[in-house]
Amino acid sequence: EAGVTQSPTHLIKTRGQQATLRCSPISGHTSVYWYQQALGLGLQFLLWYDEGEERNRGNFPPRFSGRQFPNYSSELNVNALELEDSALYLCASSLYWEGAEAFFGQGTRLTVV
Amino acid sequence: KQEVTQIPAALSVPEGENLVLNCSFTDSAIYNLQWFRQDPGKGLTSLLLIQSSQREQTSGRLNASLDKSSGRSTLYIAASQPGDSATYLCAVRRTDSSYKLIFGSGTRLLVRP
Numbered sequence: 001e002a003g004v005t006q007s008p009t010h011l012i013k014t015r016g017q018q019a020t021l022r023c024s025p026i027s028g029h030t031s032v033y034w035y036q037q038a039l040g041l042g043l044q045f046l047l048w049y050d051e052g053e054e055r056n057r058g059n060f061p062p063r064f065s066g067r068q069f070p071n072y073s074s075e076l077n078v079n080a081l082e083l084e085d086s087a088l089y090l091c092a093s094s095l096y097w098e099g100a101e102a103f104f105g106q107g108t109r110l111t112v113v
Numbered sequence: 114k115q116e117v118t119q120i121p122a123a124l125s126v127p128e129g130e131n132l133v134l135n136c137s138f139t140d141s142a143i144y145n146l147q148w149f150r151q152d153p154g155k156g157l158t159s160l161l162l163i164q165s166s167q168r169e170q171t172s173g174r175l176n177a178s179l180d181k182s183s184g185r186s187t188l189y190i191a192a193s194q195p196g197d198s199a200t201y202l203c204a205v206r207r208t209d210s211s212y213k214l215i216f217g218s219g220t221r222l223l224v225r226p
Contacts, residue, residue: 006156033213043202043216056211090156092214098144098206099164102214104157 002026004093004105012111013081021076021108025093031055032074033094033102034066038087046089049074050096081112115140115207119217126193127225134188134220136203141181143205147214148177148188151200160201161188193224 005024013019025032034046045058049068063079072093078085088107094100116139126132136146145164149157161170161177163186169178176189186203200221204214 004156031212042218043204043214045211045213045215048212056213058213088154092157098208098212101159101162102147102204102206103159104149106156107154109154 004091004103006089006091006105006108008108009106010109010111012113015081015083015112017081019078019081019085019110021078021089021091021110022073023075023091023093023105024073025091026103029093029095029103030072031094031096031100032068032072033092034074034076035090035092036060036087037090037107038084043090047076078110083112086110086112115143115205115215117203117205117215117217119201119203119220121220122218123221123223125223125225128193128195130193130224131189131191132193132222134190134201134203134222136186136188136217138184138186138205138215140207141184142208143181144208146177146179146186146203146205148175148186149202149204151202151219153200157202193222195224195226198222198224 031050035043048056066076068074090107092102092104094102120135148160163179174191200219202219204216
Protein backbone atom coordinates (compact mmCIF):
# COMPACT_ATOMS: atom_id res chain seq x y z
CA GLU A 1 0.00 0.00 0.00
CA ALA A 2 1.33 3.41 -0.95
CA GLY A 3 2.25 5.79 1.82
CA VAL A 4 1.86 9.54 1.88
CA THR A 5 3.42 11.01 -1.25
CA GLN A 6 4.57 14.57 -1.73
CA SER A 7 5.69 16.45 -4.81
CA PRO A 8 7.95 17.96 -5.81
CA THR A 9 10.86 16.70 -3.70
CA HIS A 10 12.76 19.94 -4.12
CA LEU A 11 11.58 23.38 -5.17
CA ILE A 12 13.64 26.51 -5.72
CA LYS A 13 11.84 29.82 -5.96
CA THR A 14 12.75 33.47 -6.02
CA ARG A 15 11.62 35.84 -3.28
CA GLY A 16 8.18 37.22 -4.07
CA GLN A 17 7.10 34.25 -6.20
CA GLN A 18 4.45 31.69 -5.35
CA ALA A 19 5.07 28.04 -4.49
CA THR A 20 2.62 25.13 -4.74
CA LEU A 21 3.29 21.89 -2.87
CA ARG A 22 1.21 18.75 -3.30
CA CYS A 23 0.31 15.82 -1.06
CA SER A 24 -1.52 12.55 -1.64
CA PRO A 25 -2.71 10.83 1.54
CA ILE A 26 -2.84 7.14 2.31
CA SER A 27 -5.90 5.53 0.75
CA GLY A 28 -8.84 5.76 3.13
CA HIS A 29 -7.45 8.71 5.08
CA THR A 30 -9.57 11.84 4.93
CA SER A 31 -7.42 14.14 7.09
CA VAL A 32 -4.35 15.91 5.77
CA TYR A 33 -2.01 18.03 7.88
CA TRP A 34 0.79 20.36 6.80
CA TYR A 35 3.85 21.12 8.93
CA GLN A 36 6.87 23.36 8.42
CA GLN A 37 10.32 22.33 9.62
CA ALA A 38 12.71 25.24 9.29
CA LEU A 39 16.41 24.80 9.99
CA GLY A 40 17.06 25.01 13.71
CA LEU A 41 13.36 25.10 14.53
CA GLY A 42 11.01 22.31 15.41
CA LEU A 43 8.02 21.10 13.48
CA GLN A 44 5.38 23.80 13.36
CA PHE A 45 1.75 23.04 12.54
CA LEU A 46 0.46 24.89 9.49
CA LEU A 47 -2.95 23.58 8.39
CA TRP A 48 -5.40 20.70 8.82
CA TYR A 49 -7.93 19.67 6.20
CA ASP A 50 -10.63 17.05 6.42
CA GLU A 51 -13.40 16.26 3.96
CA GLY A 52 -12.44 19.27 1.88
CA GLU A 53 -12.73 21.74 4.73
CA GLU A 54 -10.03 23.66 6.58
CA ARG A 55 -10.43 22.47 10.19
CA ASN A 56 -7.61 24.29 11.91
CA ARG A 57 -4.80 26.67 11.15
CA GLY A 58 -1.50 27.32 12.86
CA ASN A 59 0.08 30.66 13.67
CA PHE A 60 1.16 31.52 10.11
CA PRO A 61 0.32 34.54 7.94
CA PRO A 62 -2.54 34.37 5.40
CA ARG A 63 -0.12 33.99 2.50
CA PHE A 64 0.10 30.35 3.58
CA SER A 65 -3.05 28.71 2.28
CA GLY A 66 -4.19 25.48 0.81
CA ARG A 67 -7.06 23.29 -0.17
CA GLN A 68 -8.18 19.69 -0.20
CA PHE A 69 -9.67 18.07 -3.25
CA PRO A 70 -12.57 15.56 -3.46
CA ASN A 71 -10.05 12.70 -3.66
CA TYR A 72 -8.55 13.98 -0.35
CA SER A 73 -5.27 15.07 -1.91
CA SER A 74 -4.14 18.50 -0.86
CA GLU A 75 -2.00 21.36 -1.96
CA LEU A 76 -0.25 24.03 0.03
CA ASN A 77 0.26 27.44 -1.54
CA VAL A 78 2.73 29.97 -0.29
CA ASN A 79 2.40 33.43 -1.81
CA ALA A 80 4.86 36.31 -1.80
CA LEU A 81 7.72 34.03 -0.77
CA GLU A 82 10.20 35.30 1.76
CA LEU A 83 13.70 33.99 2.45
CA GLU A 84 12.58 32.65 5.83
CA ASP A 85 10.01 30.42 4.13
CA SER A 86 12.90 28.16 3.18
CA ALA A 87 12.18 24.91 5.00
CA LEU A 88 11.17 21.28 4.72
CA TYR A 89 7.39 21.09 4.33
CA LEU A 90 5.88 17.87 5.58
CA CYS A 91 2.46 16.49 4.89
CA ALA A 92 0.76 13.90 7.09
CA SER A 93 -2.47 11.96 6.77
CA SER A 94 -4.68 10.08 9.18
CA LEU A 95 -8.18 8.84 9.73
CA TYR A 96 -10.57 11.42 11.15
CA TRP A 97 -10.41 10.16 14.72
CA GLU A 98 -8.74 11.65 17.79
CA GLY A 99 -6.69 8.53 18.44
CA ALA A 100 -5.57 8.02 14.87
CA GLU A 101 -1.95 7.44 13.95
CA ALA A 102 -0.39 10.09 11.73
CA PHE A 103 1.74 9.06 8.77
CA PHE A 104 4.12 11.48 7.11
CA GLY A 105 5.45 11.89 3.61
CA GLN A 106 9.06 12.48 2.65
CA GLY A 107 8.61 16.22 2.44
CA THR A 108 9.23 19.01 -0.04
CA ARG A 109 12.40 21.02 0.44
CA LEU A 110 11.54 24.62 -0.49
CA THR A 111 14.45 26.98 -1.03
CA VAL A 112 13.78 30.67 -1.52
CA VAL A 113 16.62 32.66 -3.06
CA LYS B 114 -0.18 25.71 26.43
CA GLN B 115 1.23 22.27 25.70
CA GLU B 116 5.02 22.04 25.63
CA VAL B 117 7.01 18.94 24.77
CA THR B 118 10.63 18.50 25.84
CA GLN B 119 13.07 15.80 24.84
CA ILE B 120 16.19 14.92 26.75
CA PRO B 121 18.98 14.45 25.85
CA ALA B 122 19.26 16.63 22.75
CA ALA B 123 22.02 14.40 21.40
CA LEU B 124 23.39 10.99 22.29
CA SER B 125 26.38 9.00 21.03
CA VAL B 126 26.70 5.35 22.02
CA PRO B 127 28.68 2.31 20.88
CA GLU B 128 26.87 -0.39 18.97
CA GLY B 129 25.06 -2.93 21.11
CA GLU B 130 24.09 -0.63 23.96
CA ASN B 131 20.56 -0.44 25.29
CA LEU B 132 19.39 3.13 25.52
CA VAL B 133 16.52 5.28 26.74
CA LEU B 134 15.20 8.45 25.18
CA ASN B 135 12.99 10.72 27.26
CA CYS B 136 9.99 12.86 26.38
CA SER B 137 8.03 15.06 28.78
CA PHE B 138 4.89 17.11 28.22
CA THR B 139 3.29 19.77 30.36
CA ASP B 140 -0.42 19.05 29.86
CA SER B 141 -1.73 15.55 30.50
CA ALA B 142 -4.88 16.18 28.46
CA ILE B 143 -3.74 14.19 25.44
CA TYR B 144 -5.37 11.64 23.14
CA ASN B 145 -2.14 9.84 22.34
CA LEU B 146 1.63 10.10 22.02
CA GLN B 147 3.57 9.08 18.95
CA TRP B 148 7.30 8.40 18.48
CA PHE B 149 8.89 9.12 15.11
CA ARG B 150 12.25 8.66 13.48
CA GLN B 151 13.68 11.21 11.06
CA ASP B 152 16.73 10.65 8.90
CA PRO B 153 18.60 13.79 7.74
CA GLY B 154 16.57 15.79 5.24
CA LYS B 155 13.83 13.16 5.13
CA GLY B 156 10.30 12.78 6.34
CA LEU B 157 9.10 11.21 9.56
CA THR B 158 8.64 7.48 10.04
CA SER B 159 6.11 6.47 12.67
CA LEU B 160 7.64 4.07 15.19
CA LEU B 161 5.07 3.63 17.94
CA LEU B 162 1.70 5.06 18.89
CA ILE B 163 0.48 4.94 22.49
CA GLN B 164 -3.11 5.84 23.25
CA SER B 165 -3.76 7.81 26.45
CA SER B 166 -5.35 4.74 28.06
CA GLN B 167 -2.30 2.56 27.37
CA ARG B 168 0.90 2.17 29.37
CA GLU B 169 3.27 0.85 26.72
CA GLN B 170 3.72 -0.38 23.19
CA THR B 171 6.36 -2.63 21.68
CA SER B 172 7.67 -3.14 18.17
CA GLY B 173 10.72 -5.30 17.67
CA ARG B 174 13.63 -3.80 19.58
CA LEU B 175 11.60 -0.72 20.48
CA ASN B 176 9.47 -0.26 23.56
CA ALA B 177 7.68 2.94 24.48
CA SER B 178 6.02 3.68 27.78
CA LEU B 179 3.58 6.39 28.77
CA ASP B 180 2.85 7.84 32.19
CA LYS B 181 0.19 10.39 31.42
CA SER B 182 -0.26 11.61 34.99
CA SER B 183 3.39 12.59 35.28
CA GLY B 184 3.64 13.81 31.69
CA ARG B 185 6.39 11.43 30.64
CA SER B 186 7.18 8.92 27.95
CA THR B 187 10.31 6.90 27.32
CA LEU B 188 11.52 5.13 24.20
CA TYR B 189 13.72 2.14 24.93
CA ILE B 190 15.95 0.83 22.14
CA ALA B 191 17.51 -2.56 22.77
CA ALA B 192 20.81 -3.68 21.29
CA SER B 193 21.38 -0.51 19.28
CA GLN B 194 22.76 -0.72 15.74
CA PRO B 195 24.44 1.86 13.47
CA GLY B 196 21.28 1.84 11.37
CA ASP B 197 19.40 3.27 14.36
CA SER B 198 21.30 6.54 13.94
CA ALA B 199 18.70 9.24 13.32
CA THR B 200 16.73 11.94 15.11
CA TYR B 201 13.92 10.64 17.29
CA LEU B 202 10.89 12.85 17.84
CA CYS B 203 7.96 12.48 20.17
CA ALA B 204 4.64 14.22 19.60
CA VAL B 205 1.42 14.46 21.57
CA ARG B 206 -2.07 14.99 20.24
CA ARG B 207 -4.02 17.40 22.43
CA THR B 208 -7.60 16.79 23.54
CA ASP B 209 -8.97 19.80 21.75
CA SER B 210 -10.60 20.26 18.40
CA SER B 211 -7.36 21.02 16.62
CA TYR B 212 -6.17 17.40 16.29
CA LYS B 213 -2.69 18.77 15.70
CA LEU B 214 0.47 17.12 16.96
CA ILE B 215 2.78 19.06 19.26
CA PHE B 216 6.37 17.99 18.70
CA GLY B 217 9.43 17.94 20.88
CA SER B 218 12.70 19.18 19.44
CA GLY B 219 14.09 15.66 19.13
CA THR B 220 17.03 13.56 20.27
CA ARG B 221 19.81 13.14 17.73
CA LEU B 222 21.20 9.61 18.11
CA LEU B 223 24.52 8.34 16.77
CA VAL B 224 25.35 4.65 17.17
CA ARG B 225 29.06 4.06 16.57
CA PRO B 226 30.19 0.77 14.99
